[in-house]
Amino acid sequence: IEQLADEKTCMQFSIRRPKLPSSETHPEENSSRRLDVSAWLQHLNQHGQVQEEYKLRKAIFFGGIDISIRGEVWPFLLHYYSYESTSEEREALRLQKRKEYFEIQDKRLSMSPDEQKDFWRQVQFTVDKDVVRTDRSNQFFQGEDNPNVETMRRILLNYAVFNPTIGYSQGMSDLVAPLLAEVLDESDTFWCFVGLMQNTIFISSPRDEDMEKQLLYLRELLRLMHPRFHQHLCALGEDALQMLFCHRWILLCFKREFPEAEALRMWEACWAHYQVRGTANPAWDLTPQHCRLSRNSLSSKIAKISRVGDYGRGLSMQQEDGTLGMSELHKEVFQEMQNTLF
Structure with a gap:
């Protein structure tokens, strides 16, 4: 703790403990390497199904996922894809969910003037303020008139229509931004976000x-x-x-x-x-x-x-x-x- 001499006393904390002692870590720590493309493919059978879900989840827990395949693996973790689904079934699901997503968006865009006014006051005003300042240090969202920022905005607005009980609250843009940056596709990101909201209990x-x-x-x-x-x-x-x-x-x-x-x-x-x-x-x-x-x-x-x-x-x-x-x-x-x- 450093106390800085000034008109007001300041307390500065610097925490540096790079490694936990082995006595405080899980006995299987470091048992798995990072899940890269080759390791990921080994978990899939010829139909694209995950063969041993538990082993995959263990590998991800201890080793993490290589950034190059996050967009492919995260939808499984976020309950968008079933571990038992085949490659063909996932593609069919994507087409179905894309159709549903744009139906949700059409519902938002076809609101009556009174509905639009209420929606702007309760949801859109806050979303518009938040998205332009979310993850701006990330190159994916940098720059003026960045289309990715507008995509994030649409996802959040459409989610508020999809789930009016939750609607939108500050902080949700911070949760959806990393999903969009990794998953990339607008509809897929939306449904991953739906899974995230349904299967977690953070606020x-x-x-x-x-x-x-x-x-x-x-x-x-x-x-x-x-x-x-x-x-x-x-x-x-x-x-x-x-x-x-x-x-x-x-x-x-x-x-x-x-x-x-x-x-x-x-x-x-x-x-x-x-x-x-x-x-x-x-x-x-x-x-x-x-x-x-x-x-x-x-x-x-x-x-x-x-x-x-x-x-x-x-x-x-x-x-x-x-x-x-x-x-x-x-x-x-x-x-x-x-x-x-x-």
């Missing part, structure tokens, strides 16, 4: 009770995994236990807390659902790692809740390689929480 919903449920989950996880940190928050009072500094971690699945390459590696590892039931929220798989990497830097002298918030936000982009080391203890605790809390 892309405006309801406060949803976020509170996630923070309850997080508080219990910290109580079991890192009692010292939990006790510190308890000592600070109810405001600290609200853990508002973790809001962005959950909302965007750590996307802004890590470099993009690591964030996407985390996402696909969690989407693989290896040895984990239910949630695919990277927040639950990775929060213990986030805290483990940072716990030695937690100062017991942080007495103000505002500084706890600064601490949480200060972890952004301060992690190094090795964050994905999954501990056996974490998996046991996670299963216990699923059985007791829900």
